[in-house]
Amino acid sequence: MRNIIPILAIYASAMLACQSNSTKSVSTDIKATHTDTASKQCFQYVDKKDTASLSLEINNGKVNGALSYKLFEKDKNDGTITGIVKGDTIIADYTFQSEGTTSTREVVWLKKNDQLVEGFGEGEESNGKMKFKNLANLRFDQAMVFKPVICK
Numbered sequence: 001m002r003n004i005i006p007i008l009a010i011y012a013s014a015m016l017a018c019q020s021n022s023t024k025s026v027s028t029d030i031k032a033t034h035t036d037t038a039s040k041q042c043f044q045y046v047d048k049k050d051t052a053s054l055s056l057e058i059n060n061g062k063v064n065g066a067l068s069y070k071l072f073e074k075d076k077n078d079g080t081i082t083g084i085v086k087g088d089t090i091i092a093d094y095t096f097q098s099e100g101t102t103s104t105r106e107v108v109w110l111k112k113n114d115q116l117v118e119g120f121g122e123g124e125e126s127n128g129k130m131k132f133k134n135l136a137n138l139r140f141d142q143a144m145v146f147k148p149v150i151c152k
Contacts, residue, residue, distance in 0.1 A: 043146035
C-alpha cells in the first residue's frame, strides 16, 4: 500500500503538467488566428477539357488574386482580380490578357459551403469594362463550381 501512494502522486503530477501545457498551446493558437486577418484560398473548376484556377487573398472585406480560364477551343485568359466581399458573395473586376489585348470584366461568385459558384447574367459595357446590368438578377445555376484546392 505504501508503494501505491507515491505512484499515484507521480501520476497525478504528470497529468496536471500535461493539462497545463495543452492549455497554453491552445490559447496561443487562438490568439494567432485572431491577429491574422488575411487569408489565402485557392479554387479550381474542372469539367472535361475546361479548367479555371482562382487564388484569392481576402483581407478586411477586400479581395485580390489571380484568375485563369483555359476553356477548350477558346483563347486562354490570365489575369488578376480586385474587389470586395459582401456576406457570402465576392464581387470583383477581372483584368486579363487574351489575344494580346487587355480587358476588364466584372466577376461574381457565391459561396456555397466550401465552394464558389460563378454568377452569370446580362452584361453591358460601362467605362471600357463589361459589367453586369443588375447583380440581383445573376444566375448561379450554370454549374461553374470552383472547388477548394491546396495553394501552390
